[in-house]
Amino acid sequence: MDLPARNYCEPGPRATAFGAERLDREQIGAIERQVIATARLPLRQAVTLPRAAYVNEDYFRHEAGKVLASGWICLAHVSQLKQAGSYLALDLLDEPLLVTRAPDGPVRVLSRVCPHRGADIMHPGFGVAPRGVAKRLVCPYHVWSFGLDGKLKTCAEMQRAEAFDKKDWALVELRSAVWEGFVFVNLDGTASPLAEQYADFAKVVAPWNCAEMEVAIELDWECEFNWKVMVENWMESYHHMGIHHDTLQTTMPAKMTWTEAENPHFIRCHLPFKQAVADELMEAIAEGRPIPGFRPIEGLTLRDHVEWGLYLGHPCFMFLTMRDRVLWYRLQPISAERCRLMTATLVSKRATQAPDFAETVERETRMLAEFHAQDMKVNTAVQAGLRSSRAVQGRLSHLEEPVWMIQRYVAARLQGCHPGMDRLR
Ligand SMILES: [Fe+2]
Structure with a gap:
């Protein structure tokens, strides 16, 4: 019998020698120890995780069981x-x-x-x-x-x-479990109740009344990068001054972004508008002038109007509040170097009834796609770099505190606990 010319078992371009390298229990344990040691560094000495944590398939399976399947x-x-x-x-x-x-x-x-x-x-x-x-x-x-x-x-x-x-x-x-209108699964059945884990998270996002919101925009993305590359990119705003210099940086400069004290189950960052943008917006609100975007959420504080609230519910619930919407990114990790992502925009019911709703959806879809495309490009480039044997554990800026917090979460889960708990050895 003639065999087909193509070898169907041939590794694809993602299965590099290192990524495909089979690791035994000892070698996986060595990477895990390196991850834990990295996460234990204080923020001022923080570095990125070792590249094996992003590219090796055996390590991915190990991590998926301990960090992802055990979470919500x-x-x-x-x-x-x-x-x-x-x-x-x-x-x-x-x-x-x-x-x-x-x-x-x-x-x-x-x-x-x-x-x-x-x-x-x-x-x-x-x-x-x-x-x-x-x-x-x-x-x-x-x-x-x-x-x-x-x-x-x-x-x-x-x-x-x-x-x-x-x-x-x-x-x-x-x-x-359903939390604020979002449906979560816990694959291994061992997680503590979601309502307990995200109790403080629920308090701060309560004014948006997410359970009553509607998904207005959904975009699907096939990602050629590790799930941690995505959540790290999502949570740090240092890169506004780089890849988003012509989009997000013009409204929310990297330098002004800040992170709240660590919570074991979620990270909260504030992305304030620069003064001129905030002043202009407040003036427009006071004068009743039309403001681009959806109908605003009712009952927000003044501060909620002039900043974005950026969140990560561990391990990978990406969530962002704005004056007129929330963004939710659904992540499905697939392998060490692949994940699927849906970027969604949710708005209030009142916003969906506005006469210009369809036009607004069209305009805002372009906006969402534009800045996310910048993130896709940079995340793909990060994964390409991490595949190289030359990739080092790079130093982090204080503006990358959320990246360090993600490391602390991952390290804690690898040890069966949560950040900030005494069991983190
Ligand atoms: Fe970004």
Whole structure:
């Protein structure tokens, strides 16, 4: 038999010799110790994590189990599942998942793995829409069908299977929680309750009333970089003066951004507008002049109008408040050098009813895409650099305090605790 000319096992361009290098337990442990030692440095001596933590696949799997699967990962916003029977399929760390709203109400996270022969019931190969509204979820293999609550409804020709009871063969439900309208999953089921972890976070973002907001813009991005490259980029505003010099820096100069004291479960940064921009905005508000953007959120403080609030809910819930919207970035880490990202804009219900809503969405989609494209470019360049044997552990600026805090979170989770707790050895 003729073999195809192409070797289908050939490593792709991302699988560099180092990234693909198989590591034994000892070698993974050595990287972990380096990560922990790096995170233990005080901010004034802080350096970036060792490059192996960004490029090696075996280390990624190790880290995914200890840092990601043990945390709460955001999958959806309730406005994406408004109708009874809504579903949304997405993959997270090799788990095919389904977020559903069954007619009886609650939002659930289910596994898409058929309890019959193990098929992903909505594998892309089946051509099923990854989002929609349905009465039943059907596995195309042998047409076993399930309710939106995961319960097995129909299965043909099973009458001779001894002691077979349909109620024993539901889609597996994963541990989930809804926080401020965002649906989270905890893959390994060990995390402390999300409401406890994000209690202080909920207090500071309460005025935006996120549970009542609507997703107005969604953009999808395929990312050729490690998940930490994304969250580090998201949280530090030092780079406004670099890659965003013509966009964000003109309103929120890097130098003026600052970070609040460490919280074990989230990071909060303030991105104040420069004085001239703040003055102009306040003047426009006082005079009732139109201001670009969506209808503002009601009940915000003066300060909420003249700064952006930047947050990271550990491990990877990227969230940002503005006077008229919130941004939410959903991250799905895939491998050491790949992740999928959705950048979403949420606005108030009142904003969606404005006569110029469609035009505003169009304009703001361009704005979001423009500055995020700058981040995509720079993150891809960072990953390319980290692949090189010449990559060193670089020094951090005080403006990169959130990067240091992310390191402290990762290091703490590798040791089974949270930053600031005594168990961080
Ligand atoms: Fe950026």
